[in-house]
Amino acid sequence: MNGDLKRSFLRKGACDVKCSDEEIKRLISDASKNRYDCDTIDIDINACFNSKDILWYRQQYELKGGNRSYTELSDEDFLFQMGFIKETSLGRKPTIASILLFGSEGYLRSILPRPIIDCQRFLGISNSLDEGGWHDRVVCDYNLVQTWNSVIEWYYRFAEIPFQVDSKTLQRRDQPIDYVAFRESIVNILIHQDYADQTRKPVIQHYADLTRFWNPGDAFSTVEELLEPGEKEVRNPLIVTAFRRIGFSENARWGLRDVFKTWRGLGYFPPVIINDKSKKTFELILEQKILLTQNQISFQKIIGVQLSADETAIFAYICQKLNVINISIIKSIINKPTGDCVAVANQLIEKKLLIKISDNSFDLESTIIQRLLSEAHDEAHDEAHDEVHDSLNETEIKIIQACKQTLSTAELLKKLGYESRTGNFKNALNNLLSSGLIKMTLPDSPRSKYQKYVTSERGLKLLKEWENLHRK
Secondary structure: OOHHHHHHHHHHHHOOOOOOHHHHHHHHHHHOOOOHHHOEOOOOOOOOEOHHHHHHHHHHHHHOOOOOOOOOOOHHHHHHHOOOEEEEOOEEEEEHHHHHHHEOHHHHHHHOOOOOEEEEEOOOOOOOOOOOOOOEEEEEOOOHHHHHHHHHHHHHOOOOOOOEEOOOOOOEEOOOOOHHHHHHHHHHHHHOOOOOOOOOOOEEEEOOOEEEEEEEOOOOOOHHHHOOOOOOOOOOHHHHHHHHHOOOOOOOOOOHHHHHHHHHHOOEOOOEEEEEOOOOEEEEEEEOOEOOOHHHHHHHHHOOOOOOHHHHHHHHHHHHHOOOEEHHHHHHHHOOOHHHHHHHHHHHHHOOOEEEEEOOEEEEOHHHHHHHHHHHHHHHHHHHHHHHHHHOOHHHHHHHHHOOOOEEHHHHHHHHOOOOOOHHHHHHHHHHHHOOOEEEOOOOOOOOOOOEEEEOHHHHHHHHHHHHHHHO
16 A cells, blocks of 8 residues: 555544445546456457457547558457557466456456446426336346447436437438547446446436436546646546547547537537536536526616627526536636636626625625515516416306406305305316405405405406406
């Protein structure tokens, strides 16, 4: 164990924090200069691989432009050239990466007894109180090549596939609109998980409103660093390189910037990353929530501001979230360098839309918050009004019309042509009272024999709208 790791353990001991055996293994593995997937294992290279999976990979490799062709090599020599098998004192031996990528089931499970990934699809929304379980599930307990194809097949079962015709080939393109974001998210979960962790499995959970990608194994970089260009330190360099060589990761090392770019290009809120270094977990959430809604566009017109595309996106985000934002969040929204993000924030401050809380954080200006809350209140009132308007039946309309004059129950029944209080009449009367469209003259004595009913101002307004509508 190296000195830094010893000091880390000593600090934990001083704080009376106990590590489990699995946590200690993770710490040691992450601190090692030799990555887990690069280690060799003493098994026969002629027996441990699935030849069909190697063939599939080689075909993908040869199709990728810029790769040096190795079609003349045997599978063994190809894997050696790729670094998947290595020369040792015992001869050529497979790396752990090669078994994870191409290993047959028995050899794979000898080094990884848990599934590679668990894919679950739910029909409801993520915060639903419905206790129902998953609707569609795929548990992948086979190598990475087979897992990749199984997860993509599972994804296509619920993906939105538009009917598009390529203008050049005149052939239909059936690539889902969110394919790049999902592909990079799936690749991320496959190439960056902690394969030395044999107790926790990655999970993809797809709901009607979002998809969650959860991984054992945190990113070595911070979230801010992950969204910057350039190489990043990775846990599984051989597996990362393997996927990159066949074009399954757009950017070197990490493809998260492509996820953010694609997701925002679809008009959604930026993805959420939770990189928990204490629990050594990584979570990516793709929320299918529109960032720039029609209401937000209308609000910006009401307050009379002219905004750039970047300013519009940031302002829409903070208006919907009503939380303080920082440069990291701004970067996730507009996918720009830090300097550009600071400049856009300053422009919103100059336009009296944001205020500066600290060097790195911003909030809505107080008058904007008040206007926003006022508009939200009016909108909620109008929606409730429209809902009531649409739901009124014929009897309820007649009662509202009759009660423009103050009437007792007997007078109201006579005017409507009822001989007695029928169930239909009582339901209509109660509905109008509960919605505030008519009111009692003696509300503190609802059963009084002197009780009468009269249409409220809200009921009169609604009645006028109804009559105007039905005159057309």
